[in-house]
Amino acid sequence: MDDLTYTLRQLCQRNRDGSHATQADRQRSLSLAARHLREAGFRQMRASSLKGRHVDALLERWQAEGLSAGTLKNRLAHLRWWAEKVGKAGLIAADNAQLGIAQRRHVSQESKARALGDGLDRVGDAHVRMSLRLQEAFGLRREEAIKFQPGYADRGDHVALKGSWTKGGRERCIPITTPQQRAVLDAAHALAGAGSLIPAHKTYIQQRHTYDGQCKAAGLSHMHGLRHRFAQARYAALTGWAAPADGGPTSRLLTPAQRVQDAEARQAISRELGHERVQITAVYLGR
Incomplete structure (x- = not known):
C-alpha cells in the first residue's frame, strides 16, 4: 500500500463523520483518488500533500471519463472533506459550477x-419485514430502518432518529400522524424490545445483506x-x-x-x- 492510500485510510479512521455507509463510501472514493493520482504520475504523496494541481488532475480525468454530474459531485464532496481535514478547506471551490460541473435538475x-x-408476505425474515414496514410508514432510508431502535425512537407523538443511523449523521424527527404509523411502531416494539432491528447475533452489514437478499428473493425492488x-x-x-x-x-x-x-x-x-x-x-x- 502506498503512502497516500495509507495516510488517507488513517485520516478516515480518525475522523468518523457520518453514518457507516457514508464512511465506507468516503474511504472507497479517496482510495480511488489515490490510485488515479498515482497513475497520473504523482509519487510519494501523503494525505497532507494535497494541492490544487492534484485536484485539477483528478477532475480532468473524471470529466474525460464522462461521469455523471451526480457522481462528480459526490467525489468532489469527498475531496473537500479530505482538504478540510488536512487544513486546506479553501483549496477546492465551493461552487461546482466554477469547476465546470453542470447543475443536476x-x-x-x-x-x-x-x-x-403482498410482496411483504414473501419476506421470510421478521426483522427485514419490520424494516420494510417502517420504511413505508415513516419514509426511512434502508440503513435507518435496519438500525431502528423503537425503544429510543418512539417519543409518543414523533420518532427521533439518531445521527448514527442517518445519512450525513443528521438527527431528525418525524411526526406520528396516523393510526397506521402507531400500529407499525407497536409491532416494532414487540419484535425488537429494547434492541434494534438487527438481530443480536448479527452485525449491521450482515443484516443489510440479509435485507438485500430477502428483498430480491421476494421480488421487491426499488424500495x-x-x-x-x-x-x-x-x-x-x-x-x-x-x-x-x-x-x-x-x-x-x-x-x-x-x-x-x-x-x-x-x-x-x-x-x-x-x-x-x-x-x-x-x-x-x-x-
Whole structure:
C-alpha cells in the first residue's frame, strides 16, 4: 500500500463523520483518488500533500471519463472533506459550477412511489419485514430502518432518529400522524424490545445483506420508492391535494395562497426525509 492510500485510510479512521455507509463510501472514493493520482504520475504523496494541481488532475480525468454530474459531485464532496481535514478547506471551490460541473435538475412529474403490497408476505425474515414496514410508514432510508431502535425512537407523538443511523449523521424527527404509523411502531416494539432491528447475533452489514437478499428473493425492488410514497402521502395531508407526481396540479396552476401551502409542505417534508435542501423534494413530489 502506498503512502497516500495509507495516510488517507488513517485520516478516515480518525475522523468518523457520518453514518457507516457514508464512511465506507468516503474511504472507497479517496482510495480511488489515490490510485488515479498515482497513475497520473504523482509519487510519494501523503494525505497532507494535497494541492490544487492534484485536484485539477483528478477532475480532468473524471470529466474525460464522462461521469455523471451526480457522481462528480459526490467525489468532489469527498475531496473537500479530505482538504478540510488536512487544513486546506479553501483549496477546492465551493461552487461546482466554477469547476465546470453542470447543475443536476431534480424534476419529475412521474411518480416513483412504491407500495409493499403482498410482496411483504414473501419476506421470510421478521426483522427485514419490520424494516420494510417502517420504511413505508415513516419514509426511512434502508440503513435507518435496519438500525431502528423503537425503544429510543418512539417519543409518543414523533420518532427521533439518531445521527448514527442517518445519512450525513443528521438527527431528525418525524411526526406520528396516523393510526397506521402507531400500529407499525407497536409491532416494532414487540419484535425488537429494547434492541434494534438487527438481530443480536448479527452485525449491521450482515443484516443489510440479509435485507438485500430477502428483498430480491421476494421480488421487491426499488424500495427507495417507499420514501416517495411517504412523501406524497405527507404532501396530500399537509396541503389537501395530491402532489404533481401523484396526479395533482403543477406549481404553475396553484393560486398564490396554495403556493404558500405548497412551499410550507415541501419544507416540512424535506426535514422529515432528512434533506438539507428543499429543492430535493421535486424528486419525490414533482413540480
